[in-house]
Amino acid sequence: xxxxxxxxxxxxxxxxxxxxxxxxxxxxxxxxxxxxxxxxxxxxxxxxxxxxxxxxxxxxxxxxxxxxxxxxxxxxxxxxxxxxxxxxxxxxxxxxxxxxxxxxxxxxxxxxxxxxxxxxxxxxxxxxxxxxxxxxxxxxxxxxxxxxxxxxxxxxxxxxxxxxxxxxxxxxxxxxxxxxxxxxxxxxxxxxxxxxxxxxxxxxxxxxxxxxxxxxxxxxxxxxxxxxxxxxxxxxxxxxxxxxxxxxxxxxxxxxxxxxxxxxxxxxxxxxxxxxxxxxxxxxxxxxxxxxxxxxxxxxxxxxxxxxxxxxxxxxxxxxxxxxxxxxxxxxxxxxxxxxxxxxxxxxxxxxxxxxxxxxxxxxxxxxxxxxxxxxxxxxxxxxxxxxxxxxxxxxxxxxxxxxxxxxxxxxxxxxxxxxxxxxxxxxxxxxxxxx
Numbered sequence: 001x002x003x004x005x006x007x008x009x010x011x012x013x014x015x016x017x018x019x020x021x022x023x024x025x026x027x028x029x030x031x032x033x034x035x036x037x038x039x040x041x042x043x044x045x046x047x048x049x050x051x052x053x054x055x056x057x058x059x060x061x062x063x064x065x066x067x068x069x070x071x072x073x074x075x076x077x078x079x080x081x082x083x084x085x086x087x088x089x090x091x092x093x094x095x096x097x098x099x100x101x102x103x104x105x106x107x108x109x110x111x112x113x114x115x116x117x118x119x120x121x122x123x124x125x126x127x128x129x130x131x132x133x134x135x136x137x138x139x140x141x142x143x144x145x146x147x148x149x150x151x152x153x154x155x156x157x158x159x160x161x162x163x164x165x166x167x168x169x170x171x172x173x174x175x176x177x178x179x180x181x182x183x184x185x186x187x188x189x190x191x192x193x194x195x196x197x198x199x200x201x202x203x204x205x206x207x208x209x210x211x212x213x214x215x216x217x218x219x220x221x222x223x224x225x226x227x228x229x230x231x232x233x234x235x236x237x238x239x240x241x242x243x244x245x246x247x248x249x250x251x252x253x254x255x256x257x258x259x260x261x262x263x264x265x266x267x268x269x270x271x272x273x274x275x276x277x278x279x280x281x282x283x284x285x286x287x288x289x290x291x292x293x294x295x296x297x298x299x300x301x302x303x304x305x306x307x308x309x310x311x312x313x314x315x316x317x318x319x320x321x322x323x324x325x326x327x328x329x330x331x332x333x334x335x336x337x338x339x340x341x342x343x344x345x346x347x348x349x350x351x352x353x354x355x356x357x358x359x360x361x362x363x364x365x366x367x368x369x370x371x372x373x374x375x376x377x378x379x380x381x382x383x384x385x386x387x388x389x390x391x392x393x394x395x396x397x398x399x400x401x402x403x404x405x406x407x408x409x410x411x412x413x414x415x416x417x418x419x420x421x422x423x424x425x426x427x428x429x430x431x432x433x434x435x436x
Contacts, residue, residue: 028080031071034436039063040429041157043108048413048421059109059118060092063157068436072132082128084142086158088189093118109157111189124191126161136169147178148238148257149210149228150319153326155334156188160324163193164208178226179211187323198233198285199320200277203266207231208319212238220244232265232274234285234317238328250298255330259289261317278314278341279375286312287341293330295349300356304349306330308338313375315340331369334388334410335422342375361394374416384414404430 040062047055066085072078094104096116106118113119126142143162144152153160166180183206184193195204212226224240236259243254263284266274275283293306308331310316316339318327331338331345338345351365367388374382388410395403408426412419 027071027074027078029071031080032069032436034066034068034434036433036435037065037067038431038433039065039157041109042425042427043156044425045108046423048423056104057106057108058092058094058104059090059106061109061157062089062091063087064089065158070130072130076133078132080130080132082130082142083125084128084161085123085125086161087121087123088157089121090118107189109189111191122189122191124161124186126163135171136167138165138167140165143180143182145178145180145182147210147212147226148224148240148328149212149226149236150182150208151326151328153188153324155324155326158188160188160326161186174216175213176215177213180209182208182210182319185319185321187321190323194321196230196319197321198230198276198317199315199322200275200283201233201267201273203232203273204321205231205233229264230317230319232271233263233267233276234261235264236261236317247296248298250296253295253297255291255293255295257289257291257328257330259287259316261285261287261289261312261314276314276317278312279377280313280341284314285317286314287316288312289316289329289339291330293347300353302349302351304347304351306347306349308343308345308347310339310341310343313341331371333367333369333386334408334426335412335424336369336371336384336386336414336419338369338371338384338386340371340374340416342373343371344373345369345371361396363392365390376416378417381415381417384412384416384419386410386412402431404428406430 042060045057064087068083070080070082072080088110090110093110094106106112110118111122128139128141131138141163143164143166144159145162145166152162162182163184164180164182166178169177185196186193195206196208197204208230210226210228212224214222214224216222220243222242226238228236239258241256245252263286267276267285270282276285288311289308291306291308293304295302295304308329316327316329319325326332327337327339329337329339331347347367347369349365349367351363354362370385372383376382390408392406395401406428410424412422414421
């Protein structure tokens with residue numbers, strides 16, 4: 001209802017500009033931009049343990065993302081309209097999930113047909129109405145938030161998208177405020193929008209509210225606070241601090257994060273279908289997540305060391321419909337997230353920018369994470385580790401200039417019940433064309 005009223009207000013505002021459309025339209029068109037991003041994506045995941053057959057998922061596809069962003073109409077209140085078109089085309093996939101002798105599973109990059117086979121293509125177009133006064137902007141429709149309490153996932157052929165409303169204000173110098181409500185989500189391999197839930201929950205809701213902001217205390221220090229509530233599941237507080245300081249000839253980057261998440265509504269009442277995953281019998285959300293990541297950079301080298309401590313009886317809660325989601329944790333990695341109840345994780349990361357060695361555009365990184373003390377029903381099934389290797393290269397010259405190539409390999413080994421050992425390879429080639 002609230003979004004309907006806001007959308008009506010935007011529509012009325014647009015109608016009110018019709019008498020001066022020639023003048024107002026100048027900002028709408030002149031401030032517009034449009035890009036077409038092409039992403040070629042190969043995905044290969046091999047389950048190294050467990051009895052289920054087949055053990056392999058392998059798919060290859062071509063994705064296109066058309067992103068149009070209008071300018072704003074003239075006047076004290078500016079109005080605009082954005083459009084986001086997405087198309088995924090299957091180049092290769094497994095057979096059917098219902099086929100007994102298949103050697104690989106479909107469904108990693110594409111939606112499935114009724115017979116369990118991958119669709120040949122899928123597409124979606126979304127619109128976002130927007131209004132602006134000063135440095136305050138209201139957006140209604142398709143959203144891709146990047147906030148500590150909700151971050152869209154872009155780890156496959158096409159990105160995840162949400163629907164709702166978000167108000168962002170930067171009118172106060174150094175302060176960015178965000179508040180809004182998300183009602184539905186569309187997965188990375190989906191054309192549909194559906195209600196929201198968390199890992200462990202089967203019931204879907206249509207209200208995720210958030211409010212908070214970031215304040216730049218000094219040139220080198222940013223602090224953050226956010227509050228979020230997923231209807232009938234959890235309430236969550238976040239505190240964050242990011243600091244940069246020169247150290248010797250290099251720079252030290254500090255990233256501190258703290259989450260406090262607790263049961264809310266039907267989850268707190270123990271109602272069926274609203275339970276959270278974790279080590280407990282009642283399914284109530286109960287999690288604290290504390291983390292620190294320190295990264296030192298010098299002459300193209302960067303070395304990061306981090307630690308994360310989860311306490312409570314449930315896993316870290318975040319909006320997760322089971323089709324790919326991002327948790328704002330320093331441990332959210334290519335395969336695992338290390339977000340289990342009680343888990344304590346150390347991580348080490350090394351990266352190098354080869355521009356310092358005379359090869360601009362080439363970057364490489366290696367990350368190792370080790371999680372222990374997972375609260376588990378099976379004695380000894382309480383630890384896991386992951387190793388991520390990544391090489392990226394942007395072509396610098398010639399007719400392929402600015403083509404991005406990325407090769408990513410990850411290995412996960414886990415003793416936690418229900419988690420299979422996995423090796424995963426992703427090969428991605430992407431290019432963005434500027435249309436406007």
